[in-house]
Amino acid sequence: AQTVTQSQPEMSVQEAETVTLSCTYDTSESNYYLFWYKQPPSRQMILVIRQEAYKQQNATENRFSVNFQKAAKSFSLKISDSQLGDTAMYFCAFMTARDDKIIFGKGTRLHILP
Amino acid sequence: EAGVAQSPRYKIIEKRQSVAFWCNPISGHATLYWYQQILGQGPKLLIQFQNNGVVDDSQLPKDRFSAERLKGVDSTLKIQPAKLEDSAVYLCASSLETSGGTETQYFGPGTRLLVL
Numbered sequence: 001a002q003t004v005t006q007s008q009p010e011m012s013v014q015e016a017e018t019v020t021l022s023c024t025y026d027t028s029e030s031n032y033y034l035f036w037y038k039q040p041p042s043r044q045m046i047l048v049i050r051q052e053a054y055k056q057q058n059a060t061e062n063r064f065s066v067n068f069q070k071a072a073k074s075f076s077l078k079i080s081d082s083q084l085g086d087t088a089m090y091f092c093a094f095m096t097a098r099d100d101k102i103i104f105g106k107g108t109r110l111h112i113l114p
Numbered sequence: 115e116a117g118v119a120q121s122p123r124y125k126i127i128e129k130r131q132s133v134a135f136w137c138n139p140i141s142g143h144a145t146l147y148w149y150q151q152i153l154g155q156g157p158k159l160l161i162q163f164q165n166n167g168v169v170d171d172s173q174l175p176k177d178r179f180s181a182e183r184l185k186g187v188d189s190t191l192k193i194q195p196a197k198l199e200d201s202a203v204y205l206c207a208s209s210l211e212t213s214g215g216t217e218t219q220y221f222g223p224g225t226r227l228l229v230l
Contacts, residue, residue: 004156042223043203043223043224043226044117044221044222044223044224045157045205045207045221046221047218047219050218091156091157093156099169099170100145100147100162100169100209100217100219101159101162101170102157102159102219104156104157104158105156106154106155106156107154107155107156
């Protein structure tokens with residue numbers, strides 16, 4: 001069975017700093033997808049970034065980038081130049097290529113401090 | 115483009131009562147998902163529809179939960195009778211079609227249920 005582990009329940013950083021959220025996963029599948037979702041206090045979940053396991057290049061979306069270490073089964077999210085609007089719960093998630101069932105981690109609550 | 119709509123946003127009921135949630139996916143999205151998000155945890159998939167057929171309901175507690183998507187558009191999720199442990203946020207999501215991760219799932223704002 002696939003599992004997703006986020007070891008940091010809560011983090012706080014000053015505005016404009018860089019922060020890294022950790023995620024590890026476990027799977028025997030070779031073809032899969034990894035995601036970071038953001039859930040602001042309004043609770044509308046939105047996709048931040050996606051990584052295909054077969055791609056070696058780390059995904060980047062503006063200030064958000066990932067460090068994908070396939071052998072270590074690690075998938076961390078780096079937020080550069082953090083902004084107050086980045087305050088939210090961040091969920092690491094996993095999906096096999098066989099189906100569309102997303103497995104979420106427990107989340108990391110991120111506070112960006114002014 | 116309108117997003118995924120859900121109603122009600124909040125619901126408080128007593129245990130053993132019944133409750134129903136409604137979801138309207140993004141227009142044209144064939145796949146619809148219901149998730150349960152208990153406080154302090156990530157969402158857990160309850161059921162997945164492709165058009166009006168069920169793709170996966172392996173984690174749906176079928177003795178008390180039911181869901182339908184009769185015309186392949188709107189969907190309702192019902193709990194009857196509710197238990198205290200059903201207190202959670204129920205999220206609806208939709209995607210264009212089932213395609214192994216290439217289609218983004220878009221989430222609604224959720225319905226927060228409190229069972230007393």
